Amino acid sequence: MSLPTPQPGILDIAAYVGGESSVKGVERIYKLSSNEGALGPSPKAQAALVATAGKLHRYPDGGSTELRKAIAARYGLDPTTIVCGAGSDELIGLLVKAYAGPGDEVLYSEHGFLMYGIYAKGCSAVPVTAPERNLCADVDALLAAVTDKTKLVFVTNPSNPTGTYTSAEELARLRAALPSHVLLVIDAAYAEYVDRNDYTTGLDLAQNTPNTVMLRTFSKLHALGGARVGWGVFPPAIADVMNRLRSPFNLTSSSQAAARAAIEDVEFQALCKTHNDYWLPWMKAELKALGLHTTDSVANFVLVQFPADGAHSAKAAHAFLQNRGLIVRPVGSYGLPEWLRITIGTGEENQMVIAALKDFLGAGS
Numbered sequence: 001m002s003l004p005t006p007q008p009g010i011l012d013i014a015a016y017v018g019g020e021s022s023v024k025g026v027e028r029i030y031k032l033s034s035n036e037g038a039l040g041p042s043p044k045a046q047a048a049l050v051a052t053a054g055k056l057h058r059y060p061d062g063g064s065t066e067l068r069k070a071i072a073a074r075y076g077l078d079p080t081t082i083v084c085g086a087g088s089d090e091l092i093g094l095l096v097k098a099y100a101g102p103g104d105e106v107l108y109s110e111h112g113f114l115m116y117g118i119y120a121k122g123c124s125a126v127p128v129t130a131p132e133r134n135l136c137a138d139v140d141a142l143l144a145a146v147t148d149k150t151k152l153v154f155v156t157n158p159s160n161p162t163g164t165y166t167s168a169e170e171l172a173r174l175r176a177a178l179p180s181h182v183l184l185v186i187d188a189a190y191a192e193y194v195d196r197n198d199y200t201t202g203l204d205l206a207q208n209t210p211n212t213v214m215l216r217t218f219s220k221l222h223a224l225g226g227a228r229v230g231w232g233v234f235p236p237a238i239a240d241v242m243n244r245l246r247s248p249f250n251l252t253s254s255s256q257a258a259a260r261a262a263i264e265d266v267e268f269q270a271l272c273k274t275h276n277d278y279w280l281p282w283m284k285a286e287l288k289a290l291g292l293h294t295t296d297s298v299a300n301f302v303l304v305q306f307p308a309d310g311a312h313s314a315k316a317a318h319a320f321l322q323n324r325g326l327i328v329r330p331v332g333s334y335g336l337p338e339w340l341r342i343t344i345g346t347g348e349e350n351q352m353v354i355a356a357l358k359d360f361l362g363a364g365s
């Protein structure tokens, strides 16, 4: 008997495992493993979502029209260049599906976001990674890895899990040097947190070149990961492809309403940003004072290095924190087994992490 066989590459996928959200035997949990906004969603977004309950028998607006208009108004964009997805994950998947086929190559940095490779394999395409320099994307290494088969290049800016970023100048240099048929996707999931003069979300390239896309999400600063809302700015021909390919009703009416209220709540966005502006440098300084090395993250998380093995390894630290209900993210699946990624939480959570790490380091010495 012959059984249905999945397409080549699919059984090579290691299924994506999100940040843990519970610990056996530990009642009170502090989840700092998925880079979710520390303050939760805007109260206005929550109210808007609840208000949709009575209309759930109706299909949503398939084009997310009001949401796209609200995003366009917030950032001064043309709504026809915006496409929304069920999380930016969906948009990443659609781009790979649209532009990469069997044997084609999808290129990204060594420690890039796992979903690029997963979606590539799902299309029988080949994920290719380029080495990084000091845990930063290296434009020269990316360019050196381009072949005749390269169809898409992903740059995560700032990157996850390293938190480092690629400057506007370097991104422009990458775009200019890539062959024009190669689609450059700038995944700016953490853009709202960045405060560096030489940073760009990639919007300028998405608006001014026919082969660059910028992706954003409501899962981080807007803290609507549970609603699954992502969006992007696409050159017209690529927006057209996305609209042909996406599911007809890819965002629920509740998600559209919540995201719309969130993008309009500029005051709450500023509050979330101010929170991160205070606690990100605080965390870095406290970790440094404990003798721990971090990357220069500009996002809402820190990446912390531990000794390769022994009592103070990342694995031991992860277990120690977990016993106190503090869930952080091991990043061995990103090729960084000595590191842990810790999301910036509430003030109380951040102080608990530092106190726990102090005890952890003290306990083993």
Ligand code: PMP
Pocket: 086, 087, 088, 089, 090, 113, 156, 159, 160, 187, 189, 216, 217, 218, 219, 225, 228, 229, 230
């Ligand atoms: N890109 C990056 C770099 C991310 O870190 C994430 C979330 N972990 C995503 C995309 C996907 O976000 P979402 O699907 O929740 O919008």
